[in-house]
Amino acid sequence: xxxxxxxxxxxxxxxxQRAAIAGNVERIKSYxxxxxxxxxxxxxxxxxxxxxxxxxxxxxxxxxxxxxxxxVDTDEARKGLAQTEASNRxxxxxxxxxxxxxxxxxxxxxxxxxxxxxxxxEKSQYALTSAEAYRSFLASSDARTRSVNERRTVALxxxxxxxxxxxxxxxxxxRLRREHDRMRIDNERSRDDEARRAADDREYxxxxxxxxxxxxxxxxxxxxxQLLKRHLERxxxxxxxSVMNRNNSANRLQLTTELPxxxxxxxxxxxxxxxxxxxxxxxxxxxxxxxxxxxxTCDLCEVAGKTSTCVPSLVGGEVIGSVLVQHPLPLVARDxxxxxxxxxxxxxxxxNLRNLALSQSRALTDGLTxxxxxxxxxxxxxxxxxxxxxxxxxxxxxxxxxxxxxxxxDLYGHEKGDExxxxxxxxxxxxxxxxxxxxxxxxxxxxxxxxxxxxxxACIIAEKLRESIASIKVDGVSRAITASLGVAALPVDATEPxxxxxxxxxxxxxxxxxxRNRVETLVAEEPPTLIAA
Numbered sequence: 304x305x306x307x308x309x310x311x312x313x314x315x316x317x318x319x320q321r322a323a324i325a326g327n328v329e330r331i332k333s334y335x336x337x338x339x340x341x342x343x344x345x346x347x348x349x350x351x352x353x354x355x356x357x358x359x360x361x362x363x364x365x366x367x368x369x370x371x372x373x374x375v376d377t378d379e380a381r382k383g384l385a386q387t388e389a390s391n392r393x394x395x396x397x398x399x400x401x402x403x404x405x406x407x408x409x410x411x412x413x414x415x416x417x418x419x420x421x422x423x424x425e426k427s428q429y430a431l432t433s434a435e436a437y438r439s440f441l442a443s444s445d446a447r448t449r450s451v452n453e454r455r456t457v458a459l460x461x462x463x464x465x466x467x468x469x470x471x472x473x474x475x476x477x478r479l480r481r482e483h484d485r486m487r488i489d490n491e492r493s494r495d496d497e498a499r500r501a502a503d504d505r506e507y508x509x510x511x512x513x514x515x516x517x518x519x520x521x522x523x524x525x526x527x528x529q530l531l532k533r534h535l536e537r538x539x540x541x542x543x544x545s546v547m548n549r550n551n552s553a554n555r556l557q558l559t560t561e562l563p564x565x566x567x568x569x570x571x572x573x574x575x576x577x578x579x580x581x582x583x584x585x586x587x588x589x590x591x592x593x594x595x596x597x598x599x600t601c602d603l604c605e606v607a608g609k610t611s612t613c614v615p616s617l618v619g620g621e622v623i624g625s626v627l628v629q630h631p632l633p634l635v636a637r638d639x640x641x642x643x644x645x646x647x648x649x650x651x652x653x654x655n656l657r658n659l660a661l662s663q664s665r666a667l668t669d670g671l672t673x674x675x676x677x678x679x680x681x682x683x684x685x686x687x688x689x690x691x692x693x694x695x696x697x698x699x700x701x702x703x704x705x706x707x708x709x710x711x712x713d714l715y716g717h718e719k720g721d722e723x724x725x726x727x728x729x730x731x732x733x734x735x736x737x738x739x740x741x742x743x744x745x746x747x748x749x750x751x752x753x754x755x756x757x758x759x760x761a762c763i764i765a766e767k768l769r770e771s772i773a774s775i776k777v778d779g780v781s782r783a784i785t786a787s788l789g790v791a792a793l794p795v796d797a798t799e800p801x802x803x804x805x806x807x808x809x810x811x812x813x814x815x816x817x818x819r820n821r822v823e824t825l826v827a828e829e830p831p832t833l834i835a836a
Contacts, residue, residue, distance in 0.1 A: 327371045334364040342398040346413035390429035524656045528559040542630040549624045571606045582613035589613045618654040672728025675742035684800045699761030701751035702807035703788035706819040708747035758792035765822045785820035
């Protein structure tokens with residue numbers, strides 16, 4: 304009976320394998336037809352939607368081919384599928400050429416390429432190798448089925464003989480009863496395990512739904528990164544998750560979540576490039592197991608020194624970051640799949656939040672100097688004045704502009720004038736403290752906001768800045784570049800944002816009236832006669 308059950312299970316496995324491979328073959332045919340239709344329709348209609356559909360389906364076809372290769376159990380079938388994969392790659396290259404021609408407006412050439420002999424040969428080869436591989440597998444499967452049936456017949460005969468023997472020898476009945484009890488216990492355990500797995504799946508899906516819903520309402524990238532970290536650490540008990548963001552403009556891989564104090568990753572990530580992460584380089588999940596030597600090591604995983612799984616964050620085929628999960632034991636396939644699923648759900652949200660933050664930053668940034676613009680200055684001034692009021696600390700403002708800037712534009716042209724402004728902006732940004740704020744107030748006028756700084760301290764900073772500006776050299780501009788600076792501070796000169804700006808502006812007026820290239824504060828005397836800017 305045991306042998307019969309075992310052979311029945313083996314037969315079931317064979318049919319399941321056949322059903323899985325047959326399903327894969329049908330889906331492969333369907334995907335192949337969709338890919339061909341997408342390429343031809345893209346060339347015929349110039350509609351980019353067909354190329355996007357193509358790019359969505361192509362990875363699924365590749366995955367099905369890989370899955371089918373893993374399912375087959377004969378060298379001949381594997382060889383045929385390998386040839387099928389090679390033909391598929393050749394077809395993909397031709398179809399990629401057709402899309403490129405279509406994007407260039409050369410539709411006739413694209414259609415001709417897809418209707419040409421080379422494409423037809425590859426399609427025929429693809430169909431032939433697929434069919435041969437499938438026939439080889441079916442032949443092998445039929446042979447295995449016959450073998451199992453023969454063994455089942457023998458097993459049944461042996462079982463009948465065993466029953467006769469058990470009827471004669473009573474002691475064997477006791478053994479049979481014990482064996483039955485053991486099987487019953489095993490079945491109960493199996494049912495309990497299945498029930499636990501089902502409960503775990505329900506809990507996971509509920510957690511995943513909660514994660515997806517909350518991810519949709521996150522306010523910014525920082526909150527979304529923290530949410531992803533907490534969700535994965537809650538799902539994988541004992542794990543330590545680090546979320547990293549790919550900064551393309553600076554070619555840096557930046558840590559977006561906290562690491563434990565003393566973590567070896569802290570120093571490594573200070574100057575890490577995206578290529579430091581092997582998952583980003585490969586564009587797929589990378590795993591590191593302690594004690595197993597890898598063919599190619601990851602700079603980050605090796606430094607971490609633990610068993611880890613690193614998953615890239617992909618949006619539209621572009622890698623925008625990665626998630627490093629460190630865990631005590633290697634992840635089982637189910638847990639690894641859950642990490643990949645969570646990141647796949649989070650990646651589009653993270654990309655949208657990044658684009659939103661970038662748009663907001665550009666709306667508040669002066670395009671020429673890279674400094675915050677007038678809108679950002681007004682928002683920051685209100686915030687810093689409110690903060691100074693709450694903490695009862697001073698807040699100084701330095702308002703300044705470049706002397707005779709109109710003459711620079713008139714003498715050397717506006718391009719040189721822009722170079723002078725850009726040089727001044729770079730110098731100002733590099734001269735202030737981390738707590739200070741600097742921006743372009745408009746035209747050749749700039750502003751510094753100095754928290755926790757009184758008027759005297761601001762005058763010292765303004766004087767150093769004036770000297771630095773006087774040292775600016777721009778090719779093609781022979782005249783000296785100087786600035787006049789006006790200083791005002793809360794609460795001695797004003798108590799409100801607008802009044803503080805007005806006080807700094809009056810001080811700037813005094814600096815210009817008294818000869819320019821100087822720092823002035825408000826004094827209790829009548830301002831001198833107005834002079835030209």
